[in-house]
Amino acid sequence: MQVDTLFSPFTIKNHTLRNRIGVAPMTRISSRQHGIPRQDVLDFLVRRARNGAALVYTEAIVTDYESAQGYPNQSRLTTQRQIDAWKKVVDDIRKAGALSIAQIFHCGRVAWPEINPAGRIIAPSALAPRQDNMLTGSPYPVPEAMSRFDIEHVVHGFAETAKGAVQAGFDGVEIHGAHGYLVSQFLSPYSNLREDGYGGSVENRFRFAHEVIQAVAQVMPKDRLLIFRISDWGIVDMDVSLFENQADYQETIRLLSGEPIDAISVSTYDFKAAAFGMNQNMARITRAATSLPILICGRIHDRASADQALADADVVLSGKSILLNPNWVEDLRSGKAMPPHKSADADVAYTETPLP
Numbered sequence: 001m002q003v004d005t006l007f008s009p010f011t012i013k014n015h016t017l018r019n020r021i022g023v024a025p026m027t028r029i030s031s032r033q034h035g036i037p038r039q040d041v042l043d044f045l046v047r048r049a050r051n052g053a054a055l056v057y058t059e060a061i062v063t064d065y066e067s068a069q070g071y072p073n074q075s076r077l078t079t080q081r082q083i084d085a086w087k088k089v090v091d092d093i094r095k096a097g098a099l100s101i102a103q104i105f106h107c108g109r110v111a112w113p114e115i116n117p118a119g120r121i122i123a124p125s126a127l128a129p130r131q132d133n134m135l136t137g138s139p140y141p142v143p144e145a146m147s148r149f150d151i152e153h154v155v156h157g158f159a160e161t162a163k164g165a166v167q168a169g170f171d172g173v174e175i176h177g178a179h180g181y182l183v184s185q186f187l188s189p190y191s192n193l194r195e196d197g198y199g200g201s202v203e204n205r206f207r208f209a210h211e212v213i214q215a216v217a218q219v220m221p222k223d224r225l226l227i228f229r230i231s232d233w234g235i236v237d238m239d240v241s242l243f244e245n246q247a248d249y250q251e252t253i254r255l256l257s258g259e260p261i262d263a264i265s266v267s268t269y270d271f272k273a274a275a276f277g278m279n280q281n282m283a284r285i286t287r288a289a290t291s292l293p294i295l296i297c298g299r300i301h302d303r304a305s306a307d308q309a310l311a312d313a314d315v316v317l318s319g320k321s322i323l324l325n326p327n328w329v330e331d332l333r334s335g336k337a338m339p340p341h342k343s344a345d346a347d348v349a350y351t352e353t354p355l356p
């Protein structure tokens with residue numbers, strides 16, 4: 001008999017997922033009150049746990065008040081009120097049999113000055129993205145290159161927000177190291193032109209991620225998970241490969257594997273796509289460089305694509321499919337025909353209308 005890998009359990013450290021299906025992190029920009037998402041946005045996450053997902057991610061949670069916020073109405077996790085709001089969500093997700101992971105984020109140069117309380121824009125180097133801000137139509141401002149003081153302040157922000165996540169009871173924390181946001185900006189020679197110990201070689205470009213991981217790991221009890229998300233593409237200047245080549249990427253993965261993390265989440269636009277001009281997809285290229293568990297995301301929309309994605313990864317995450325279909329896990333189980341979604345289909349994520 002064939003093993004049904006998709007619906008078989010998987011253990012990461014001391015946590016067992018009941019199946020291999022998770023809800024990818026999705027920003028909903030609904031936190032108008034006290035940095036807490038709208039109630040229906042929180043309920044949406046709990047519903048996906050009740051409907052069979054094994055792992056539920058929060059949206060990207062902003063790590064400091066100085067410069068981290070990149071979009072309007074993002075959530076935060078440092079005040080007691082915020083911790084209590086998420087605690088209830090975490091408890092409900094756990095009661096439903098799923099694990100909860102808080103994703104923590106700093107936008108870096110992908111910033112929107114008017115919505116940041118301090119209006120400060122910082123990045124590894126004083127270099128703006130080429131593309132305009134698609135939501136405002138204006139160019140991204142040129143950021144200030146981060147000083148040593150900025151680096152320490154930002155690292156501290158990640159640790160403080162991770163503490164909030166621990167207080168709220170999350171099973172784990174994910175450092176957002178993908179999509180061309182701050183941590184990713186340091187990893188990539190496209191945005192990191194520094195000539196100090198944080199730029200140049202792969203190891204130097206990795207130094208900031210290392211400091212963030214170490215600071216977060218220190219505030220995490222041993223029983224919680226620490227995950228790092230990575231990608232070769234960014235939300236702006238999307239056509240650019242963020243790593244110089246496959247060797248540069250795999251060296252970064254090897255450095256990550258020496259850190260106190262429990263899994264790597266690989267974000268792609270399409271999990272099948274061959275990367276770095278070679279004939280292998282991102283998951284396979286990652287697998288060749290690490291023995292850590294791998295989560296994969298990108299255009300996984302039906303049973304066949306989910307099964308195929310597990311050939312080189314351990315857990316599949318869905319953004320759009322599970323956003324738009326609350327019964328996605330059961331529909332995967334029954335093998336229902338489900339087409340992939342276009343990016344524009346996900347715009348409902350930002351409306352006031354509660355999603356089912």
Ligand SMILES: Cc1cc2nc3c(=O)[nH]c(=O)nc-3n(C[C@H](O)[C@H](O)[C@H](O)COP(=O)(O)O)c2cc1C
Pocket residue numbers: 024025026027028059060103176178179229267268269297298299300317318319320321323346349
């Ligand atoms: C509405 C929406 C919000 C998103 N917000 C985040 C986010 O906060 N953090 C993140 O790492 N990825 C974010 N993503 C990307 C998804 O996690 C995922 O990587 C992407 O949608 C590709 O997967 P899919 O093809 O299954 O949609 C978002 C995607 C959508 C559709």
